[in-house]
Amino acid sequence: MDYLKIFSPATVANVSCGFDSLGFAVDAVGDEMTFTKTAEKGVKITNITGADLTYNVDENAASAVVKKILKEAHANFGIELTIHKGFSPGSGLGSSAASAAGAAFGVNQFLEKKYTALELTKFAMFGEEVACGSAIADNVAAAIFGGFVLVRSYNPLEIIKLPVPSALRVVAIHPQIEVKTKDAREVLPKEIALKDAVTQWANVGGLISGLYTDNYDLISNSLVDIIVEPYRKKLIPFFDAVKTSAINAGALGAGISGSGPTIFALCKGDEIAENVHQAIEESYKNTGIHFEMFISKVNSEGMKIIK
Numbered sequence: 154m155d156y157l158k159i160f161s162p163a164t165v166a167n168v169s170c171g172f173d174s175l176g177f178a179v180d181a182v183g184d185e186m187t188f189t190k191t192a193e194k195g196v197k198i199t200n201i202t203g204a205d206l207t208y209n210v211d212e213n214a215a216s217a218v219v220k221k222i223l224k225e226a227h228a229n230f231g232i233e234l235t236i237h238k239g240f241s242p243g244s245g246l247g248s249s250a251a252s253a254a255g256a257a258f259g260v261n262q263f264l265e266k267k268y269t270a271l272e273l274t275k276f277a278m279f280g281e282e283v284a285c286g287s288a289i290a291d292n293v294a295a296a297i298f299g300g301f302v303l304v305r306s307y308n309p310l311e312i313i314k315l316p317v318p319s320a321l322r323v324v325a326i327h328p329q330i331e332v333k334t335k336d337a338r339e340v341l342p343k344e345i346a347l348k349d350a351v352t353q354w355a356n357v358g359g360l361i362s363g364l365y366t367d368n369y370d371l372i373s374n375s376l377v378d379i380i381v382e383p384y385r386k387k388l389i390p391f392f393d394a395v396k397t398s399a400i401n402a403g404a405l406g407a408g409i410s411g412s413g414p415t416i417f418a419l420c421k422g423d424e425i426a427e428n429v430h431q432a433i434e435e436s437y438k439n440t441g442i443h444f445e446m447f448i449s450k451v452n453s454e455g456m457k458i459i460k
């Protein structure tokens with residue numbers, strides 16, 4: 154094989170209560186990446202479209218991951234990469250994660266799938282560190298494994314793939330402002346009250362139980378974040394208005410996607426998702442802030458090979 158084209162999905166990390174430990178992949182939005190095998194060793198980015206990203210192979214999340222894997226695998230070939238960003242960096246939809254995870258997945262196809270999904274997640278976490286200074290796993294694991302994932306442990310890394318109830322839909326609004334993950338992490342408290350921790354971990358348990366049992370009421374009751382959202386929502390104009398309109402229109406819950414500014418709502422079924430889309434659009438259209446929206450299924454297969 155000398156050439157490969159893949160789709161690497163956008164992802165929603167945290168999913169309200171699961172800061173740094175829960176995430177899911179999105180079906181409708183993602184990046185396309187191509188990989189061409191070269192006789193010359195090393196990695197080169199030949200084209201980037203859809204976003205203004207660095208071609209420096211040590212600073213770009215995708216090429217940094219390819220370089221690391223080729224080196225660790227003692228590969229006797231190189232890779233030329235192209236990246237087409239299907240969504241913006243700084244959106245809260247796991248842009249650097251899509252690049253890093255796509256890179257790990259893609260190069261592994263040229264290595265006879267030498268590495269497991271867990272090992273690929275570790276490589277992709279290196280890309281996250283290159284892009285935003287923290288080796289966070291929730292976005293990259295969701296992109297690689299697909300569906301909902303739980304990062305059960307960081308050390309050693311343990312990822313649990315969770316079931317996806319079939320009627321689950323996500324509606325998202327991306328206000329066209331940039332929130333840097335680094336800044337969104339700096340506003341968080343270093344310590345939290347025990348009673349808040351109890352509420353939060355009970356909600357994580359409830360959400361996971363709801364996913365396993367197709368219990369949409371339980372999913373709805375558990376989509377609550379009392380620890381991170383109160384701090385981060387201040388970085389997102391009209392967050393409360395969007396959340397209220399989504400819930401009034403029938404969403405199971407709504408929250409900040411990753412570190413924002415995208416706001417996601419989970420819904421049961423296509424009809425409610427359409428209503429929620431319309432309600433959120435209404436709530437934002439007179440704010441003076443440009444925005445993009447989408448409705449999607451949860452992507453349960455993760456990466457896709459296009460050709």
Ligand code: HSE
Nearest residue numbers: 166173291334411412
């Ligand atoms: N879990 C991370 C955060 C996702 O919320 O900071 C962003 O990469």
